Amino acid sequence: MLVRLMWKSIVQRPLRYVLTGLAILFGVASVSAVFIFTDGLRSTFDELAGNIEDGYDIAVQPRIEFGDGFLAPTVPLDHLQLVEQTPGVAAVQPRIAGFGIIAIDADDEPAFAASGPNLGVHWGVRSGVVRLFLQEGRRPEKSTEFAVDIDTFAEGNFTLGDQYRVQVPAPLPEGTTFTLVGTFTFADPDENALVGARLVAFDEDTAVELINQGKGYTDITLILKPDADPLQVIADLEAVVDDNLEVRTREEIVEATQDQFGDILGIFRTVLLVFAIIILGVSSFLIYNVFSITLGQRIRELGLLRAIGALGSQITQLMIGEALLLGIAGTIVGLPAGMGLAWLLRAALKLLGFPDDTGLPLAPLTVVWAIVTGVVVTVLAAIWPSIQARRVSPMAALRDGADLTDLADSYRPLRGLVTAFSGCGLILGGFTFSGWLPRLFLPVVGGIVVYVGVLLISKRAAKFVMFTIGIILLLVTLRGDFELGETFGLLGAGALLTLLGANQLNPYFARPAVRLLGSTPTAVVLGLIGIVMSVAVVGAFGFGIYVLATGVPQGIQDSFAEADVEATRGAIATPLLFISVLLSPLPYGLIRTSLGARGLTGRVGRANASRNPQRTATTAAALMIGLTLVTAVTVIGDSIKSSVNDALGTSIIGDFLVQGPVSGPSRTPFSVEVSKRLSDLDEIESIVPYRAAFPAAFATSDEGELTAADFQEFLPQILQLINPDNETTPQDLLALQAEIGTSIDINDALAVDFTFLEDHVDPGFISIDRELIGPDSVYIVDEFAEEKGLEVGDSFPALFVDLQSEDLVVAGIYTNQFVLGQRVISIDMWNRHFPSDS
Structure with a gap:
C-alpha cells in the first residue's frame, strides 16, 4: 500500500517533485563531474609518467635526501663508462633534462607553455629506444642546432632552417642563435603526448653544456641483457657509483612519478570538490525545505491516513520512500549530466591552458559517490521532516487550516540534557584532534546534537542554539592561535552552524520583512x-x-x-x-x-x-x-586584491621588476647573466637579484642554544623528520624532536643581495643591525621571531639541500612578508649550498 501511495503522491504533484529532482540532479552532476574530470587527468598523467620513464630497466640517479628534484646534483660524466662496463648491461642512455628552456620565435615572442613546464632535453640515440619521433626535418647534430615539438612549432612563428634565440639557464654570449632543424612528437609517432608541456631538443653534448652547465647527466638509464639478474646488476652498480647517487628500477621511478602527479591532482580535486560540496549543501537545503513545505501542505492528508489506521512509522516510511525514489531518479539522470558537466569543465579549463585531450572515464568509485550524493544525501535531508510527519495527529484531518504548529511537542528534559551534553563533548573533542577535518566535522555534528537535545527541552530556545554556537566558534577561531588548516576547519564549522542557526531564526524576521518589501x-x-x-x-x-x-x-x-x-x-x-x-x-x-x-x-x-x-x-x-556564498567569495576576493595592491604599493619601491613568463603554477627562471647585463646598463643605478627554491630546513631549539654542529650531529634523525617518504608516525616524529630538542620548519629558501635591498624593497623593518649584514645573515619576519623567541643578534641553524648546516645570524626583523616571505638569506649563502646555473 505504501508503494502505491508514494507513486500516486509523485504522479499527482509532478512539478513539485521534478523541481526537487533538479536539486538532486545538480548535486549528483557536480560531484560526479569532479571525479570524472580528475580521473581523466590522473589517467592521462599516469600514462605520461609511463611515457617519460619508458625504454629502460634500471636508472642511476642523484640521491635526494629531502626536497624536490629541481635542485638535484648531476651524475658525473665519467659514470657513463662505469655503467657501460657493468656485467649484464646491454645498452645505456644518459638523459639530460632541465626546466626553463624556451625557444623565441621570429616575432621575438617566447613559445612557452601556459599550463605545463618548458623543458629542454637531448635527442637520445645511444640505446636505440625512440622517445622523440621525427615529424619534419632532422634531429639536431651540432652545437648550433635545435628541434621543437610540433605544438611549439605550430603555435609560434617558426620556419625550419631559420635561426632563433633560445633561453637556457647557462649564460650565452649576446646574440647567440640556434638553427631550427626539425620537429617531433613525444612518446607517440602519431600524436604529441606532452599534456601541455613544451620541449626543446639538442644533441647530447650540447644539452649537457646548455642545460647542466657541462657538469653531468640528469640520470643514466640502462637496458639489461635477457639473461641478466636485475638484483645483481643493481648491487654491482651500487658498488661503483658515488655515494650521492642511487640505483632504482623503472617500476619504482614510475610509481614515484605517478605519486607526485597524484599529489598535485589531489589538491586540484579538493579545490573542485569544495565547490561541488557547496552546491551539494545548497541542494540538501532545497530538498529539506521542499519536504518541510510538503509536510505543511499535507497535514490533512497525513492526518486522514492516521485516522484510518496508519501508524506514525508508516507515515515516516512513506516520506522517506518518496525521498528514496527521488534520489534514485536524480542519480540515474545526474550521472550522464555529470559527464556533460565534466566535458564543459574541461572545455572551460582549456581556456586557462589545461590540456583538452584528457579522457572522461566513469570509474566505479565515481558511481559510488554519485549514489551517496543522490540517494544517501537526499534521504538524510528528508529524515527530519519525515520524523516530524509521524507526529501528525488524526484530529489534524478534521480541522481547516491545520499546519505544522499543530504537531505535538516532545518534552523530554532528561534525554535532552544528556543529548545536549553529548553534543558539547563532540564540540570540545574537535579541539583535541589536529588537522582541518576533525575541526570541521566534530563541531558541526556536535552543534546539531546540542540543537536536538535543547529541542527536547524547549522548542523556542533551540532556535537560538546553533546560531550561538556558530558565533562562538567564529570568535574562538579569530582569537585563538591555530595552525592554518585547523583555522580553516573551525571557520568552516562556525560558518556552517551560523548559517543553520540563521535558518532557524529566519521565521522571526519573515513577517516584518514581507511587510517592508510590500510597502x-x-x-x-x-x-x-x-x-x-x-x-x-x-x-x-x-x-x-x-x-x-x-x-x-x-x-x-x-x-x-x-x-x-x-x-x-x-x-x-x-x-x-x-x-x-x-x-x-x-x-x-x-x-x-x-x-x-x-x-x-x-x-x-x-x-x-x-x-x-x-x-x-x-x-x-x-x-x-x-x-551568503556569493558575498563571501566577493569579499574574500576583494580583500586579497586589496591586500596585494597595498603590499605592492608599500613594499616595492624600485622602478622595475624583471620576471620570467608564467608557466604552469610558477614563473620560468632565467640565467643569472641577465642581472649582470642589467647592472652594466648606464641607465640602471642598482639591481637586487632574487633567487628562490624549495626547500631548506630551519631549526630553533626548544631548550637552550642550538648550533649548526648540533644540527649536523643529528643529521640522520633530522632527515627522518623532514623526509615525507619515510614511514614515521606522528609519535615517532614527536619522540625525535624531543630527543633533539628542536622544532624544524621546511620552507622556501629565498636569497637576495643585501647591499641595495632597502633601496628596492621596504618590508617594514622593526629592528635591524646593518653591522651584522654579511654572508651568514638572515632577515626574518616578526611572527617567526616572536614564535621562536628570536631577536636581532641571535642565531639559529639551517640545513640545505647539500646536507650541510650553517649558523644564520639574525640581522633584521620585518613585518611585511609579501615580498621576502618568512625569512631571506644572502646570495653568498645560496651560492654556497645550492647548485649554480652560471
Whole structure:
C-alpha cells in the first residue's frame, strides 16, 4: 500500500517533485563531474609518467635526501663508462633534462607553455629506444642546432632552417642563435603526448653544456641483457657509483612519478570538490525545505491516513520512500549530466591552458559517490521532516487550516540534557584532534546534537542554539592561535552552524520583512532599479550589435592592449549579448513587482507569506545560502586584491621588476647573466637579484642554544623528520624532536643581495643591525621571531639541500612578508649550498 501511495503522491504533484529532482540532479552532476574530470587527468598523467620513464630497466640517479628534484646534483660524466662496463648491461642512455628552456620565435615572442613546464632535453640515440619521433626535418647534430615539438612549432612563428634565440639557464654570449632543424612528437609517432608541456631538443653534448652547465647527466638509464639478474646488476652498480647517487628500477621511478602527479591532482580535486560540496549543501537545503513545505501542505492528508489506521512509522516510511525514489531518479539522470558537466569543465579549463585531450572515464568509485550524493544525501535531508510527519495527529484531518504548529511537542528534559551534553563533548573533542577535518566535522555534528537535545527541552530556545554556537566558534577561531588548516576547519564549522542557526531564526524576521518589501517606498525603489537595469540591458545589447556591425572602438582596443589582450569583435560582443539576454527578465520582473505591490495580487501574496512565516523562511533559506556564498567569495576576493595592491604599493619601491613568463603554477627562471647585463646598463643605478627554491630546513631549539654542529650531529634523525617518504608516525616524529630538542620548519629558501635591498624593497623593518649584514645573515619576519623567541643578534641553524648546516645570524626583523616571505638569506649563502646555473 505504501508503494502505491508514494507513486500516486509523485504522479499527482509532478512539478513539485521534478523541481526537487533538479536539486538532486545538480548535486549528483557536480560531484560526479569532479571525479570524472580528475580521473581523466590522473589517467592521462599516469600514462605520461609511463611515457617519460619508458625504454629502460634500471636508472642511476642523484640521491635526494629531502626536497624536490629541481635542485638535484648531476651524475658525473665519467659514470657513463662505469655503467657501460657493468656485467649484464646491454645498452645505456644518459638523459639530460632541465626546466626553463624556451625557444623565441621570429616575432621575438617566447613559445612557452601556459599550463605545463618548458623543458629542454637531448635527442637520445645511444640505446636505440625512440622517445622523440621525427615529424619534419632532422634531429639536431651540432652545437648550433635545435628541434621543437610540433605544438611549439605550430603555435609560434617558426620556419625550419631559420635561426632563433633560445633561453637556457647557462649564460650565452649576446646574440647567440640556434638553427631550427626539425620537429617531433613525444612518446607517440602519431600524436604529441606532452599534456601541455613544451620541449626543446639538442644533441647530447650540447644539452649537457646548455642545460647542466657541462657538469653531468640528469640520470643514466640502462637496458639489461635477457639473461641478466636485475638484483645483481643493481648491487654491482651500487658498488661503483658515488655515494650521492642511487640505483632504482623503472617500476619504482614510475610509481614515484605517478605519486607526485597524484599529489598535485589531489589538491586540484579538493579545490573542485569544495565547490561541488557547496552546491551539494545548497541542494540538501532545497530538498529539506521542499519536504518541510510538503509536510505543511499535507497535514490533512497525513492526518486522514492516521485516522484510518496508519501508524506514525508508516507515515515516516512513506516520506522517506518518496525521498528514496527521488534520489534514485536524480542519480540515474545526474550521472550522464555529470559527464556533460565534466566535458564543459574541461572545455572551460582549456581556456586557462589545461590540456583538452584528457579522457572522461566513469570509474566505479565515481558511481559510488554519485549514489551517496543522490540517494544517501537526499534521504538524510528528508529524515527530519519525515520524523516530524509521524507526529501528525488524526484530529489534524478534521480541522481547516491545520499546519505544522499543530504537531505535538516532545518534552523530554532528561534525554535532552544528556543529548545536549553529548553534543558539547563532540564540540570540545574537535579541539583535541589536529588537522582541518576533525575541526570541521566534530563541531558541526556536535552543534546539531546540542540543537536536538535543547529541542527536547524547549522548542523556542533551540532556535537560538546553533546560531550561538556558530558565533562562538567564529570568535574562538579569530582569537585563538591555530595552525592554518585547523583555522580553516573551525571557520568552516562556525560558518556552517551560523548559517543553520540563521535558518532557524529566519521565521522571526519573515513577517516584518514581507511587510517592508510590500510597502510603497520599497515598491518605488524596486521600480527605479528596474528602469535603470532596463536601460543598462538595452544599452549593452545595442552596443554588442554595434561592435559586431562596425568593429571594436579604438579606445577599447587600446585599453585591452595595455593588458596584453586582443580585443576582437567576438570577444567583446559575445559576452555583452549573452549577459544582456540572460538578465533581460530581471528588470521586467522588478518593474512588474513594483506595479503590482499595492494591487490585489501583491496584497494576497503578502498576506499569504505573513500568515505562515515558518514556510516563508524555509523557502528563502536556499537563496540565503546562495547570497551568503556569493558575498563571501566577493569579499574574500576583494580583500586579497586589496591586500596585494597595498603590499605592492608599500613594499616595492624600485622602478622595475624583471620576471620570467608564467608557466604552469610558477614563473620560468632565467640565467643569472641577465642581472649582470642589467647592472652594466648606464641607465640602471642598482639591481637586487632574487633567487628562490624549495626547500631548506630551519631549526630553533626548544631548550637552550642550538648550533649548526648540533644540527649536523643529528643529521640522520633530522632527515627522518623532514623526509615525507619515510614511514614515521606522528609519535615517532614527536619522540625525535624531543630527543633533539628542536622544532624544524621546511620552507622556501629565498636569497637576495643585501647591499641595495632597502633601496628596492621596504618590508617594514622593526629592528635591524646593518653591522651584522654579511654572508651568514638572515632577515626574518616578526611572527617567526616572536614564535621562536628570536631577536636581532641571535642565531639559529639551517640545513640545505647539500646536507650541510650553517649558523644564520639574525640581522633584521620585518613585518611585511609579501615580498621576502618568512625569512631571506644572502646570495653568498645560496651560492654556497645550492647548485649554480652560471
